[in-house]
Amino acid sequence: MKINKKKLLAALRIASRVVEKKSHMPILGTVLIANGIMKATNLDIGVNIALDAEMDKDEKFCINCRRLTDIVRSLDAETVEIMAKENQAVKINGYFEVYNMKADEFPDFNMAEAEIDEKNHVTISKGALQRVASSATNEECGFKLAGVYFDGENSVAVASDGHRLHMENVEMSGPAWFLPLTAIRVIMPACKDEVTFKVFKAQQVVVRPESEKPEADMLDGLDKSQLMALNDDYFGLEVSAKGTIKQIAKTMMDVMKEKAKPEYKDVIKNVLTTINGITFVVRTPETRFPDYKAIFPNIVYTVNVKRDDMLPPLEQALSLSSERYKAVKMMFNGHIEMECVNPDIGTYQRHTIPMKGNIEPEVRGGFNPVYLRDIVAMATDDVEIGVPESHVLTKEDGTIEDIGLCKPLVFKHGTFTGLVMPMRV
Structure with missing residues (x-):
């Protein structure tokens, strides 16, 4: 592979914001270069960087990001040449012979455009995202506050650290999702004016599993006063005292049958954005963002x-x-x-x-x-x-x-x- 030194360093700078600095999995500290694309991931964020390079289709390099950056920076030549060796190593400009990890072991981070929900995307200016994110906390806590919450129902982006709250109006729809602060710090340096997040198709997750259905005769034998007391204590339904015992029991039984059914909700698992030939995919955590409207x-x-x-x-x-x-x-x-x-x-x-x-x-x-x-x-x-x-x-x-x-x-x-x-x- 042959590539301009400055262009390779620019790509490595972006990748270095993603790769794990210290990990029990050495592969997460590497970049994969194949088919003119550099890839890096920490399993929560993935990045694909298009390279202006000359390389064969079957060439694949999987090299430690920090080590490759130090080597390329030390070179005097304007062009960097990387060649694969037979002993699971690569030779760089004829001076360095560096261990090359197996490309097949590099994690496959889903970046398929086919998974994108074309109806659900968010465009927000760089300034607006920075204004909102500045109030997010850096600390992990019970609620997910270390990031920006995109609320499709109210069309806002909001963040809070519990002492202050920043919010911007955005054009969006669909389920809510959460963008971690770590991902924002990776994406922002590549953004100039605005960023568009494409949302992957929502997946249904179980909020409440199916429970045992009530027995058909469980309310038999109760008189009207007992049914009304049971309703007041546990159901809170608007039941007319003029109704018959059978009508009241049926209303309560219908509610119990409905509550026994499993409950689902749509959840956004991944979002994608492409900026100047750089594609970022972020795995969005399951949100437990507080009810900000209540304050x-x-x-x-x-x-x-x-x-x-x-x-x-x-x-x-x-x-x-x-x-x-x-x-x-x-x-x-x-x-x-x-x-x-x-x-x-x-x-x-x-x-x-x-x-x-x-x-x-x-x-x-x-x-x-x-x-x-x-x-x-x-x-x-x-x-x-x-x-x-x-x-x-x-x-x-x-x-x-x-x-x-x-x-x-x-x-x-x-x-x-x-x-x-x-x-x-």
């Missing part, structure tokens, strides 16, 4: 601020932050007041950030200034802020205390929506 508060006030009016005060407040303390107190009262008191460093106060809109009485709350800064910095002009009602606490002696915001602020600009949860300051 959207009831907005009582809506105000507008200019990006350039709000961003500098947030940057100034951040200058007093530390690893131990990141908090800023915000007060909405005809304008926005901002205060940051770090017991280890000092105090920052900004009394007037102009806003459009009216809030009476005053609403206040504490927030992480990093999250506020990130959202405001994404805007190009005005930022709309949705402010929920302040929380009032009634004490044991009957007095009332306003403890400030307990629900998130909602920020909007363009197609972007961001939520920031309040914190105790």
Whole structure:
């Protein structure tokens, strides 16, 4: 095989983002070069890179990615020549003889276009995907938060770390699926303006297995009051007390028979995207993303601020932050007041950030200034802020205390929506 050194290094840089750095399976640290295509996979992400190379159809090389990169980088020649040897090795430019793993052992990562669901795809701009992904957590937890959740029912891409939430409107339909943060980091450097994800055909999986069917006579002998009590405790059906015992029993039996049937749902297993001759396939994990819609508060006030009016005060407040303390107190009262008191460093106060809109009485709350800064910095002009009602606490002696915001602020600009949860300051 003959190929330009710079083009080979460019392909290896892409492959190196996919291959396993440390694995008990050495084959996952290799790249497979065959039929003018370089392949790499870690079993969760696969990549095919088209090579502008001269090579025979029956030539196959399976070489450690890191080792090949180091060797090619060290060469003086502009052209790299790789030749297969009889002793399961390859010779590179006549200087290096490197062990070549068996190409047949390389994992077969499904990239068949025939599996694509042509009706179900998502196109999202690079900027929008970056804005959403910036709020995803890097930590593994019970819920799948380390990535972006594409919700076909509501046509949004959403991510959260539990303290903030970023969301963008997208054009999509079909079942929801989850794009891991690891895959986003691999794909983004290859993307220029936008990326289109083609979704593989959904597969049906069992959500609830079939259970034992109820016996036909299990409700026999119960009077109406017992049936009604059973319904109230376990079924919650709207059953008329005027109905006969037979009618009530039949209604409950029909529900039990339905519940005994297996329940299925459509699940997206893989998504594919092709960017400039580079094809990525991502194995999407089974999602257990939380109900993000439940945390959207009831907005009582809506105000507008200019990006350039709000961003500098947030940057100034951040200058007093530390690893131990990141908090800023915000007060909405005809304008926005901002205060940051770090017991280890000092105090920052900004009394007037102009806003459009009216809030009476005053609403206040504490927030992480990093999250506020990130959202405001994404805007190009005005930022709309949705402010929920302040929380009032009634004490044991009957007095009332306003403890400030307990629900998130909602920020909007363009197609972007961001939520920031309040914190105790």
